[in-house]
Amino acid sequence: MNDYLHLYAHVEFVKGSQLGALYDLQGGRVRTVPLILESILKAFQMAPTQQVLKETFAGNETVFHRYTDFLLKEKWAFTTTKPQVFPAADLSWESPYAINSGIVSHDRLQPYDLPSALLELSDVGCRTLELQLHNYSLKEEDSAVWDQIGATLRQGEFRRGTLVLGVGQTAMPVVNPAEVDRLLHDWPRFGTVVLLGQEKDLNLKIGKRQYYLRCANTLMDYAKKTWELRPNVHFVGPAYFRESRVANPYFNRRLAIDSQGYFKNDLLYGGQETFGKIGQRTIKEVIIDPQFQQRWRANPDVISDTSSNPLRYCLRYDRAIEADAKDPTNWSFSWA
Template identity: 30%
Template sequence: MSTKPYFQLYAHNIAVKGSTRSAIYDLQRQDIVLIPNVLHRVLRHLVQHPWRETQQAFAPGNPVVFQQYIDFLLRKDLGFFLHNPASFPALSLAWNSPHHVQNAVISYAFAHYHLGAVLAQLDQLQCQHLELRLRLPGQNWPEVLALFEQMAAMSFASVSLLLAYSEAVPDEQQLRLLYEHFPKIQHIIVHDAPYGAPSAAHPEHVVFVTADLQREQPRDRYIVNSEFFTEAMRFNPYYNRKLCVDDAGYIKNCLLQPKRFANVNTTRLATVLQDADFQELWHAAPDQTVGLQDSELRYAHFSADYLVRDTGSGLFNRVSHPAAVPALDLVDVV
């Protein structure tokens, strides 16, 4: 054992306790190391006490067991011995974003509202990521190109284009040219296609798929990095600062949910964003979600679960996602 009096995790390694086991989030390597809860208690004690005091507190008659824990952490390169813990401050876990909207999902069928006006509002809100879902009813491709010309000077850092397959959808060569011409495009996906095939030139960015992405719920996955971790400590990363507009122009938290707040034809996006009811799911953090709050993986869990707040406890419950709402009769929606 080292002659240095203290042992601690590197600042980018954060220990998180779960109900039956704990985890160390290695935010630099974007990895998670699972540990027993007793080791989590040891690590908390080590934050304020020399390692010899911690050994006496947890394994006074069995230093070999304590040594095994330390050797495990060293082998995984998760921590180090030191003389002065004050010289190695903890990583700031504050989360801030200058953007009023981080992520927008816009569904449009070239009717019922003016898409260019909605994009201009998103630009004013400093929206970072746009997912544009289009259904081409006819020869509207020139309009699509004009929209991307408009977006070239806007705030979007990235744009994903989802096209519902139809005879009006351009061929792979035209889609490739669009992708190559506009650097902001991250992906072009033609979904509900009769075949699945990637672009020969850009197989990871331009692709035809058979799945119907209009109605498919995003899959749960795990994301490990400092930005996601700090956001998940206070917010729900799926809903936080997210805004959706459906084909009819209704503003929602998620296109798959039936709840709608206003219509873009009558209400500006900025007005809806200030509504506490609209922001409720932003604050459905993992620590406030039943069934997730005791998981050691809660700060890495990205899920599109349909959440409903329990008025008694104030906690959010994950419920079965409602079926996608059938297409509305839009004749009178203007």
């Protein structure tokens, strides 16, 4: 018989140091497998199954069927007499957006020009915006300040927005979600609000907006709790897989502005480096700066903690990383 065994187009084999892994990018599955499977799969690509049985398995049908049954019955692969009809999937990653995520922190006591910063982010194509406001009053008589931000957002092209407020940011012991929602009545596409420093964890919805009340006092505390609750999350899908092969899926296409107006890779995990200041350097200049882009390009293959892990293209990467002092193209996870 001249039938060939082929992995489905949405299935990819990834090699690690001690194990390999099969990724089902369509079904959201991932499974570790013996490294020997790599050479077996290459043999199946080159020759019909009967030839593979004879040349690769030395005619041992028991071992041969152990592998083929696993691949076929668990729907990692299929057989065909016309392998040329099934070319390999395109694994290239491209994005039409110069920036995917913008994180902006603004303090009314130490202000920079927030409207200009938001419009600059929008102009470079930022899709999602996280806005952290400090020392903003929630009193009705101060609603004009919130209306001004809303007017700026209506001029922009952001697809999705998240607002983050906390006890220290509003100088109020308890933040009432209804009061916040009233102030956001004219904020387009801001569908998520995170309220920190609350008395208890609670999720609720007001209109079309989702509110997450959390006991954590800071965003870092909130992030740590999220890690504790979901430490082993795997993101198995075509977009995440393709991006991970060439870039860091957390830092890539991300820009942050701290409360002083300085540009960073991220406010939680972006390290101490800054790359200029809003009003003194344009966002367009920053995002093409090779120094700024270093974390964007720190993909799992160059992070020492993950480079040998066959699951490296589906792991979480919302963590701090630092470059090696001797070779800045190599990275490792850090505590800051």
